[in-house]
Amino acid sequence: MAAERGSRLPSGRCLVLLALLFGSVRCLEPITTGIAIATASALTGYLSSPRFYCRFAECCEEDRPFNATALEADLNKKIFGQHLANKIILRALNGFFSNPNPKKPLALSLHGWTGTGKNFISKIIADNMYPLGMESKFIHLFISTLHFPHDSKIQLYKDQLQSWIRGNVSKCERSLFIFDEMDKLHPGLVDAIKPYLDYYDHIDGVSYRKAVFIFLSNAGGDLITRKVLEFWKDGKSREDLQLKDLESVLSVGLFNNKNSGFWHSTLIEKNLIDFYVPFLPLEFRHVKMCVMAELKERGFEPDEGLAGEVAKELTYYPKVEKLFSDKGCKTVQYKLDLYI
Structure with missing residues (x-):
């Protein structure tokens, strides 16, 4: 009897039952069945599309255009006394993200005394790469004293670091890795990521060329301050300082400084750091x-x-x-x- 009552249901009600409950097509006429199947197929395709999914969950938007205008506005509004850093970072990021096929990942090394804006500018970069900023699952922060505290575990840290970078770039090529307190990092540890910063199309099937690496360090602060002081004594404005006045001094100083995190590093030796960004002391x-x-x-x-x-x-x-x-x-x- 139940089957007989079910067979007399109007086709409209049967279609609703199809969509909302069972997905059954037994009670539909051939034409109605075709419409229902087509509708369900289209709806399933839309619900499973990246466009719909990314409305509710964070997605890796590797091909999303980079808004250099918004970054420039943030830098000018929030970072003070750092004409060199603002200019270098804006041009470096805009150039990198404008290139659909970069030859290597972008590597920026930020140097200067505490409180000059290194961490703040890293946050601004993160905010301009992904809406969630530092909370994004595609942005990864390593703090030397927190994540790599023991000198006796260097080999373990190297293995973990390589695994972490490989796993996250496999999920999203446009990943950002920030290494804070580089001056407290055990010498040699940073060389573990050398293969991922080099000019390789792929490593074990993974491309790292769209990733960004940022290193933050107080090391080099003395060198920068000394140069700014020289300019002042010569009657020159700090705004007259150019990258060429500091970049070679920084790279050589870091390479020979055991407390820089880059002591005798292959990253410097092989010229894999794209920009050494000086943060000037604040007046x-x-x-x-x-x-x-x-x-x-x-x-x-x-x-x-x-x-x-x-x-x-x-x-x-x-x-x-x-x-x-x-x-x-x-x-x-x-x-x-x-x-x-």
Whole structure:
């Protein structure tokens, strides 16, 4: 009897049951069956398409155009006193992502004293590569003292590092790897990733040419500061400094410095670092800019007088000239708390 009652269902209701419950086509006429199957097929195809899926889950958009205009706006708005770093990073990333077939991954090595903007600029790059920024599953941060703390486990770390990079680039060619505290990294460990930075089309079926590697280090800060101080003593503006004034000094200094993370590294020896990006020491006026930006971030009106008072709370060097903040802008937000 149940079967007889089912056979008398109107075709419209049967189609609804088909779509929502069982997917059964036994109660449909041949033409209706064809329509239902075609509709279901089209719907299945749409639901399983990357375009639909990527609305609800993060996707690796390897061919998504890079918005250099947005990156430039972020750098100009958020990074102060770093005309060289801003220009180099903008041109390097724009050129790299504009090339549909790069010969190797992009490798940037950022150097300068703490608080000058190295970590901040890495975050800006991450934000411009993927909407989730540093929270993206395609962006990977390694901190030397956290991920590689023991000198006795160097070989284990090398194996893990290679496995991690290989696995993540296999999932997404446009991956970003950030290595922080390079000056605290055991010498020789970074050479484990040398094959992935070299000029290979594929390694074991995996292409690394669209990946980006960024190294952050305080090493080289002394060399940079010395050069900026020389410019000042010669009556030149820091804005007159060019990359050629610092790049060769940095590469040689890092290669011969046991505390750089790049001591006798094949990455430098084989010229696999594309740009050595110098971060200049920040002056009083730049610290004031940082305070103004922090005020705006907290929803306050910019106040130059207050910014100057907060900037005076920081210490400056050399002892006589007192030109540069010894911590950059790193403690600005805490100093500001004393006034708000």
